[in-house]
Amino acid sequence: MIFIPRFTLVFIWGVFSFIMGIVIGILRPFHPSNVRATGMILCPVGFKILGVEFEIRNKENFKKQFPFVLVANHQNNFDMFPGGATTPNRCVTLGKSSIVWIPIFGLFYWLAGNILIDRSNKRKAKASMERVTKEILENNKSVYIMPEGTRGRGRDILLPFKRGAFITAINAQVPIIPVCYSSYHNRMKWNKLKAGKIIAQVLEPIPTKGLKPEDSVKLMDDVYNLMRNQIIELNKELGYEDFVKAP
Template identity: 40%
Template sequence: MLYGIRMLLLALHFVGVGLLGLLIGVCRPFNPANSPLFARLYAKPALRILGLDVRASIDTLHALPPGYVIVANHQSNHDLFVLGGIVPERTVSMGKKSLKWVPLFGQLYWLSGNVLVDRSNAFQARKALKATTRTLREQHTSIWVFPEGTRNPAPELLPFKKGAFQMAIDAGVPIVPVCVSHYAKGLNLNRWRSGRVEIQALPPLPTEGLGPEDIPALRQACQAQMQACIEHLDQRAAQG
């Protein structure tokens, strides 16, 4: 019963934000301020609807001026609501090109200035990578990336793809890892309090002076730090 009510309210909320967002997006298309605004519009009411308790320690995200790469683990479609409230100012994300065709959300995602990547087309993917590198370096805008490349609710992180690390090194900007406790499998939307989520932003990883040959070591170090942090967050969330 509670699950059905929540899904109905969430659907109405999703449509409402989509319509409002499209109106704003048409008035100021591709503005980097759009993405954080729309993320919060989606997230804050949705967390109340879902009954999720999100606790975030994200001082690192606000300690740096815009213009860095954020890497985070990706568990489910609910990440839009779980992470939406912590998106820093002037931050856009990278997503697959097929998102563009999701009714309302896809058009809003595009108008927000987010980067759509055709992963099946290597030339277009490289072109998008170069464009985001220029955005980092010249437009004082941060990029949010899910380095696993797909949703993964499992305890172990999937091997990170190199794109985020290549962008950061090419632009000479730091990488800020954001870790989220595993909530997707334990989420129970038939309970009034459906679950608890712990989020922590780690200290930035500098990239100045690094080159392409340093990508494997940087990628592995980042993944190891995030895996350890997520395991710690899982324990904290389980303790209530």
């Protein structure tokens, strides 16, 4: 039984990593590369402790156009590891305002320059997304958004998307870069030294130049289908033949 000591150790490492993230945030508060810097502390060692092989493919696509809106699939709380390992420089994430109340992590998240949104009502949510557009245009930041809006937890390969990320990209006239993670919810064998493998596939930038807000639904549907098909291919490659379509 290595599950308990493994997760005890990764919890301790996570706390240390986020404390280091706080130190980085104090030294350069709200810098858009703080997320990347902390991810480089947390993730390589974290993956080794967890026995997870992580592979990222085509990360050169991040360099083709900048800034951009990065959209990725949302599976469970473990997302911080593949997400942290994938986040490029000058890229912040979008999170609920309640995150700041999580001990240690919340302070790190705030100091890292991530964008907090208030989902309590539509008016506040809309104002928050307008702020995201402003951050992209005025501060030359990319933004990491999980358009499912909630953790999938294995209910399907990819849950339906919300439009916010796509309206934001159109309003800012910046490309969308999809990142597809192979399914890992209930796929890792945590009691084995080699728990499993996760593949992150960075897709080609999808331009939004000339698009209008009314084009957001088609854009969203196109990206959804592209990502779903890519995740299916990654799952097939890893032998997850029982999870290549909706249950």
